[in-house]
Amino acid sequence: xxxxxxxxxxxxxxxxxxxxxxxxxxxxxxxxxxxxxxxxxxxxxxxxxxxxxxxxxxxxxxxxxxxxxxxxxxxxxxxxxxxxxxxxxxxxxxxxxxxxxxxxxxxxxxxxxxxxxxxxxxxxxxxxxxxxxxxxxxxxxxxxxxxxxxxxxxxxxxxxxxxxxxxxxxxxxxxxxxxxxxxxxxxxxxxxxxxxxxxxxxxxxxxxxxx
Amino acid sequence: xxxxxxxxxxxxxxxxxxxxxxxxxxxxxxxxxxxxxxxxxxxxxxxxxxxxxxxxxxxxxxxxxxxxxxxxxxxxxxxxxxxxxxxxxxxxxxxxxxxxxxxxxxxxxxxxxxxxxxxxxxxxxxxxxxxxxxxxxxxxxxxxxxxxxxxxxxxxxxxxxxxxxxxxxxxxxxxxxxxxxxxxxxxxxxxxxxxxxxxxxxxxxxxxxxxxxxxxxxxxxxxxxxxxxxxxxxxxxxxxxxxxxxxxxxxxxxxxxxxxxxxxxxxxxxxxxxxxxxxxxxxxxxxxxxxxxxxxxxxxxxxxxxxxxxxxxxxxxxxxxxxxxxxxxxxxxxxxxxxxxxx
Numbered sequence: 001x002x003x004x005x006x007x008x009x010x011x012x013x014x015x016x017x018x019x020x021x022x023x024x025x026x027x028x029x030x031x032x033x034x035x036x037x038x039x040x041x042x043x044x045x046x047x048x049x050x051x052x053x054x055x056x057x058x059x060x061x062x063x064x065x066x067x068x069x070x071x072x073x074x075x076x077x078x079x080x081x082x083x084x085x086x087x088x089x090x091x092x093x094x095x096x097x098x099x100x101x102x103x104x105x106x107x108x109x110x111x112x113x114x115x116x117x118x119x120x121x122x123x124x125x126x127x128x129x130x131x132x133x134x135x136x137x138x139x140x141x142x143x144x145x146x147x148x149x150x151x152x153x154x155x156x157x158x159x160x161x162x163x164x165x166x167x168x169x170x171x172x173x174x175x176x177x178x179x180x181x182x183x184x185x186x187x188x189x190x191x192x193x194x195x196x197x198x199x200x201x202x203x204x205x206x207x208x209x210x211x
Numbered sequence: 212x213x214x215x216x217x218x219x220x221x222x223x224x225x226x227x228x229x230x231x232x233x234x235x236x237x238x239x240x241x242x243x244x245x246x247x248x249x250x251x252x253x254x255x256x257x258x259x260x261x262x263x264x265x266x267x268x269x270x271x272x273x274x275x276x277x278x279x280x281x282x283x284x285x286x287x288x289x290x291x292x293x294x295x296x297x298x299x300x301x302x303x304x305x306x307x308x309x310x311x312x313x314x315x316x317x318x319x320x321x322x323x324x325x326x327x328x329x330x331x332x333x334x335x336x337x338x339x340x341x342x343x344x345x346x347x348x349x350x351x352x353x354x355x356x357x358x359x360x361x362x363x364x365x366x367x368x369x370x371x372x373x374x375x376x377x378x379x380x381x382x383x384x385x386x387x388x389x390x391x392x393x394x395x396x397x398x399x400x401x402x403x404x405x406x407x408x409x410x411x412x413x414x415x416x417x418x419x420x421x422x423x424x425x426x427x428x429x430x431x432x433x434x435x436x437x438x439x440x441x442x443x444x445x446x447x448x449x450x451x452x453x454x455x456x457x458x459x460x461x462x463x464x465x466x467x468x469x470x471x472x473x474x475x476x477x478x479x480x481x482x483x484x485x486x487x488x489x490x491x492x493x494x495x496x497x498x499x500x501x502x503x504x505x506x507x508x509x510x511x512x513x514x515x516x517x518x519x520x521x522x523x524x525x526x527x528x529x530x531x532x533x534x535x536x537x538x539x540x541x542x543x544x545x546x547x548x549x550x551x552x553x554x
Contacts, residue, residue: 038428040289076325077243080263080289085321088293123321178317182431 002151003209005103011067012056014208019049019056021204022197033193037179041193044079048087051078064104068095068112082178083194086120086133093119106155110148113141113159130177131187133194136166140202153209160199160206167191167199212405212517219408223264223286230271233543238274242298244291246271247281256383257281257303258310258374260367261296262319263288265407266427268544269363269513270313275542278371279312283326287407288428290318296326300335308336308380312370312387314359315341338380340387342366344396344524346451347424347432351459358426361476361513362394362524364545365536369526372535390532392462396524397451398432399444400425404479404516413515424451427478427515441485445492445523452525453500465527467501472526472536477511480519486510489521506536506551512544 006014022029023046030042055074061067068091076088094116098108117137121127128138143162147155170192178194180187216222224244231240241247251257260270261283271282283299285291291299300309309330311323320341327337343354344362366387373386400422403412414429416422421439424432433451457464465471473493475486486509497504505528513522528536539549 038288044289077292077294080285080292080318080322082290082318082321084292085290085318085325089325123324124317 003153004151005105006064006152006209007103008061008064008067011064011104012059012061014205015067015071016053016056017208018201018204019052021200022046022049025200029193029197032191032196033179035190036175036183036187037193040081041083041179041197044081044083045087045197048075048079048084051075063100063102064108065095065098065101068092068098071095082124086124086194087197089119089123090116090137105152106144106148106150109152109155109159110141110144113137113144117141124177126177129173131170131173131175131180131192132178133192133198135170135173135192136163136195136198136202139163139166140198153206156202156206156209160202163199163202167195170195212410214405214407214410216407222407223284226264226267227271227284230267230543234275237276241281241302243295244284245281245295245299245302246274246284247299247302248274251280251303251305253305254307255280255305256307256310256374256377256380257305258312258367258370258383259283259296259299259303260312261285261291261299261323262313262316263290265516266514270367272544273364273367273371273542275371275540275544275546277375277538277540278542278545279367280374283323285319285322288413290316290322293322293325293329296323297329300326300330300337301333304330304335308338310370310374310380310383310387311337311339312367313342314363315343315355315357316359336380338384340370340384340391342391342394344391344394345424345426346395346397346455348426348430351455351461358430360396360398360427360524361474361522362396362526364476364508364512365472365474365524365526366390366394368540368545369532369535371540372538375538386531386535390526393527393529393532394524395452395455396522397424397448398427398476398478398520398522399423399448400427400429400432400478400518400520401438401481402519403429404514404518407516413518421520423448425520427513427518441488442492445489446496448523449493449496449525452523456527462527465500465502465525468503470503470505470528470533471497472506472508472528473497473504474508474524474526476513476522476524478518478520478522479511479514480517481511481521483510486521489523493523505533506553508545
C-alpha cells in the first residue's frame with residue numbers, strides 16, 4: 001500500500017531509523033574509506049548519528065524542515081572534518097528549503113534533495129563524476145524531481161534506487177575531488193565511501209516509508 | 212605504542228584543558244573546545260587560528276602574546292566543526308573583525324567557511340587567509356590544492372605581531388598573505404605516528420624507504436625513496452623549494468643576497484640531534500647559493516604524534532616581515548625575545 005505522505009513524527013522516526021542503520025554499517029563504511037581515504041568515515045558517521053539520536057529521539061518538532069535541520073546541525077557539530085560539513089549541509093540546506101511543511105510528500109522530498117545536493121556541491125566544489133557523495137546524491141535528486149507527484153513511499157523508492165545506481169557507478173570513476181583525489185587511476189574499482197553512506201540513508205528512508 | 216592518556220575519545224578535550232593549565236591564566240577554555248587569550252584589548256583586529264588536534268604544540272599552542280588571539284580546536288586529526296569555529300570567533304572579536312588563518316585542508320576550509328557564515332549572521336566580519344606552504348602537494352599553478360605544513364609557525368608569528376599594530380582587518384589580511392606567499396616548505400616522512408583512539412599507524416611505509424613530500428597525515432607526496440644521509444637528503448629537499456620559487460609566477464626566484472628565515476621542524480620522533488645535523492647541511496646549501504640566513508628556528512613544533520620525519524621551511528624576508536618577526540612573542544609553542552639571533 002503506497003503511502004501518500006509522512007507526518008512530522010514519522011519523519012523523525014524515519015531519520016532515527018537512518019541513524020541506527022548507519023551506526024550498524026560502521027564497519028562497511030570504515031572499509032570503504034580505508035580503501036580510498038583515511039579510514040575515518042565510518043567512525044565519523046557513527047559519532048554523527050549518535051548525536052542525531054540524541055537530538056531527535058523523543059523530541060517534538062514544529063515542522064518537517066526543522067527535523068531535517070536538527071539532524072544536519074547534530075552531524076555538523078559532532079563530526080568535524082569534511083564529512084561533518086557536507087552531510088550537515090545536506091540536511092540543513094534541505095530542511096531549510098521546505099519552510100514550515102507539516103508533512104513530507106514527494107514534492108518536499110524533491111525540494112530537500114535538490115537544495116541539499118546543491119548545498120553539498122557548492123560547499124565541496126564537487127560535481128557529478130568526481131567520485132564523491134555527489135555521485136549518489138545527484139542522481140537521487142534528479143529522479144526525485146521526476147517523481148515528485150508520486151506518493152512519498154514510491155518517490156523514496158525511486159530516489160533510493162537512483163542513489164544505489166550512482167554509488168555503483170562511482171566504482172568506475174577516477175577521483176578528482178574528495179578523499180581519493182590524490183590516488184588518480186588507483187581509485188578505480190571501488191565506490192566512494194560518502195556515496196555508500198548516501199545510498200544507505202536513501203534505502204533506509206525508502207524502507208521506512210514502505211513498511 | 213604506550214600512550215599516557217585516559218579515555219581515548221576525550222583526548223582532544225583533555226589536552227586543551229591541559230594547555231589552558233599550561234598558560235596559567237594567560238588563556239582560557241571557551242565553549243565546546245576553543246582556547247582564547249584572557250585579555251584581548253577593545254578595538255583590536257583579531258587573529259583566529261585552528262585545526263585538528265594531535266599536532267601539538269600547534270595550532271592551539273600559538274595563542275599568546277603577540278601571537279594568535281584564539282584557536283578553534285578539532286578532534287584528533289579532524290577539522291573543528293562550525294559551532295566551535297563560531298564560538299571562538301565570538302570570543303576573540305573586539306569589533307574590528309576576525310582573520311581566520313589556518314592550513315589548506317578540505318575539511319578545515321568547509322568548517323571554517325560555515326563558521327564564517329554563522330559569524331556573518333551575527334554581524335562579525337571575517338576574512339580568511341589559507342596556508343599552503345607544502346611545495347610537494349601540488350604545482351605552483353594549483354595552490355588551491357596545496358597543504359599547509361610547518362611553515363604555519365613563522366606565518367602565524369608574523370601575522371600575530373602584525374595584528375597588534377594594524378588598524379584594519381584588510382591590513383592584517385595583506386600581511387598574512389605576504390607571509391604565506393613568501394613561505395615554502397618540504398618534508399619527508401620516515402615512519403608513521405599512531406592514532407591515539409585506535410593505536411593504528413597513520414600510514415604504512417617500507418622500513419627502508421622514506422616518503423618524500425609526504426603530508427603530515429601520510430598523504431602522498433612526490434614518491435618513496437631509499438633512506439639517505441642528512442648531507443645527501445637535505446640539498447635534494449631544499450631543491451624543491453628553490454625550484455618552486457623559480458617556477459611560481461607570483462614570486463621572484465630565490466637569489467643571491469636574499470635573506471631568509473629557515474625553520475627545521477621535527478614531525479615528532481626525529482631528535483634535535485638530527486635536526487641540527489640537517490640544519491648544518493641546509494646552511495651549507497643556502498650559503499653556496501649566496502642566500503643569507505636572517506634567523507633560524509629549530510624544533511618539534513608541527514608534529515603528528517610519534518611520527519618521524521623532518522621538514523624545512525623557508526620564508527623570504529623583506530623589511531615589513533622583518534619588523535613583525537623581530538617583535539617579541541610568547542606562547543607554549545613558540546617564544547622569542549625582541550630582535551633576532553645574530554642581529
